[in-house]
Amino acid sequence: MSETPRLSRRGQVTTVDNSYRNVVGCCHECNSLNAGTAAADFLRILFRRGQLSSSDLETRLEVLSALTRGELKPDLSCGDIQ
Numbered sequence: 325m326s327e328t329p330r331l332s333r334r335g336q337v338t339t340v341d342n343s344y345r346n347v348v349g350c351c352h353e354c355n356s357l358n359a360g361t362a363a364a365d366f367l368r369i370l371f372r373r374g375q376l377s378s379s380d381l382e383t384r385l386e387v388l389s390a391l392t393r394g395e396l397k398p399d400l401s402c403g404d405i406q
Contacts, residue, residue: 363388 350358358366364385371381390396 354370357369361369367376367381367384367388370376371378376384387396
């Protein structure tokens, strides 16, 4: 099961998606800013704050769209680890 129920700050039960589709490496500040915001909306927030250029925003929205369509899958191999 990839979804875990959690209690939100307001005491409401929310569902957290722990699948590979929800794993993103980022700093603590960006992770805190995201806080449940849809990925496309979060990218637009970063653009408005000047943290993404217009070409970066466009590229990332295209990649997000491809991921949403299931066209991108993570490499889950262990690489050199045996």
